[in-house]
Amino acid sequence: MRGRNPFDGKPQLTLRDVADAAGVSEMTVSRVLRNRGDVSDRTRARVFEAARTLGYVPNKIAGALASNRVNLVAVVIPSLSNMVFPDVLGGIGDILDETPLQPVVGTSKYDPETEEKVIYEMLSWRPSGLIVAGLEHSDPARAMMRNAGIPVVEVMDVDGDPVAACVGISHIKAGRDMAREIARRGYRKIGYLGSSSLADHRAQKRLQGFKEGLAEAGLELAESCFYEGMSGFGTGRAMTADLLTRRPDLDFLYYNTDMNAAGGLLYCLEKDLSIPGDIGLAGFNSFEVLDGLPMRIATMDSQRTQIGRKAAELISANALSDEVIELNPAFLEGDTIRPALDSASSSS
Amino acid sequence: MRGRNPFDGKPQLTLRDVADAAGVSEMTVSRVLRNRGDVSDRTRARVFEAARTLGYVPNKIAGALASNRVNLVAVVIPSLSNMVFPDVLGGIGDILDETPLQPVVGTSKYDPETEEKVIYEMLSWRPSGLIVAGLEHSDPARAMMRNAGIPVVEVMDVDGDPVAACVGISHIKAGRDMAREIARRGYRKIGYLGSSSLADHRAQKRLQGFKEGLAEAGLELAESCFYEGMSGFGTGRAMTADLLTRRPDLDFLYYNTDMNAAGGLLYCLEKDLSIPGDIGLAGFNSFEVLDGLPMRIATMDSQRTQIGRKAAELISANALSDEVIELNPAFLEGDTIRPALDSASSSS
């Protein structure tokens, strides 16, 4: 006795059942249901009727095995609770909705080993494409991506060595550009507030670029504050309180993400600090939900929806390209940074 | 010539290839890779070696077809951008991580037809379980859920007629309890701010329960304000500005979600309204990211992680139960509502 589905529910309906009910061959039913080839209207109607009344649901497993076609696109991201990634998925969905392809999401929890396992699992379903966040992966993961034989796109970041195609922004540049803006606007004692996690490669790169940008202007980071755990208003507030207590002389705070910056902003407003005169703030990402804060936070749009769209386009074009598409994060001045002293109003 | 994967990449490696390389039968390879049955250590080692050097990735499609076992759990939710659902997914993941099961997410965009299609698509992959948000579905969707022959759990909401098992809270009660709290604390002119979308059934139910709760206290809703589109600080702020302009006499604002309430709170603080004295505010959901706001918003914890966990437990128990598990949302007083006038401090 073969096992059916878990706990041997009723045996699944097959094409055979529909074919018998409609008085035609399995092949005809298959054609009708997939809308392939020519079938007479009369037969077509009979088949649909039979399928509907029986409640037939096709078995894509068998179909996929027979046709060697799987309309799934594997998407591997670190987490869903970081608002960044749902936005990328949104962009992917926008594009794939116009195609027969469907995204399937797996999460790595910012852990390379988990990521490797998830990629392995997903590839074992033979998807039509693979989208992975970031450029840092274990060697086996990279090997799998290289040998998958399907379009593979790494997203979010272009600072590194992509396995194949790649769509993202340069976080190093993003950090550097922000440093330049801050320096140009006359701030001099600058603090950084961000995650202590080395696994957040993109935030690390922004910090690196940020330091470089400061150095260009003859500045250096006056102080930093790192947290573990999740970003959020509470985290931003606590870090800010801590940092400003230790270094009340700081005149600018650069945050790894807008969520933390928002918490910091609220703290500063509560302490009646004069923004952006006495102290400026900037974040990263440009989260739409934050639009109603008392002040718009200076930030840089991370282009995540656009990244998702471009990646999905590469996948649906079905080319095994190794194109690198670098998007440009837009600097959004907001209200928490002083106007530029010189004439130019935006970065290079 | 049979098509291989898209664009005929290299032919995929099969068990055969590994078997040949290791000098054993396909069956032995299969046993080693699945860790089933007894295989000598020597053979085992040889097989692993061969699989690793070839870079073999098993074909789960073929495996699933042969074994009639698919370790996937289909999860259908309206959207990923509403922070509620990632939290549910988190709970699901917590539990499934301890099992061989993997969640696969599909989104319905709050549209019953899309939901129906997504359920159909997912069921056609013969998953081991199905979790669907909400109790409102098209008739065909309900039929599919009923006949799927796998454990099915509807989540979030218990006010309605579940197809099978169900884990959630009563949003009607949640609304009613909040109304009671508000009334008990002496507020009398109460406004509601929420989505105009009838597709947001749970918000509608909270509103319904809220009105009932007010009626119990001899009150009725003084005014409402509805929005289209996404919740967020901007939306909350705009609605609040609008409502308070029309009705400056209101002394309480009940929001459909904490995100909007936060925007409203910031607006009220900006206008120097005295909270919770002159005006009180309450939301729904208890979003952790909001913890660092100037005041903690009165809210009700929607238990979404817990809901995800319970649902996943039902699925992994693999019982086709029709159990209804009602969780109790916790009222969180916060700072934006006056203390109770009478002695009791919490709802029934």
Next chain:
DNA sequence: CTGAAAGCGCTAACAT
């Protein structure tokens, strides 16, 4: 402990 045979439900390719 290992192998050989059969077949999962479907679709490509070739009839008719």
Next chain:
DNA sequence: ATGTTAGCGCTTTCAG
């Protein structure tokens, strides 16, 4: 316009 045949890559079952 419809039917027939073979087989996708794996696992189940049964034999050694």
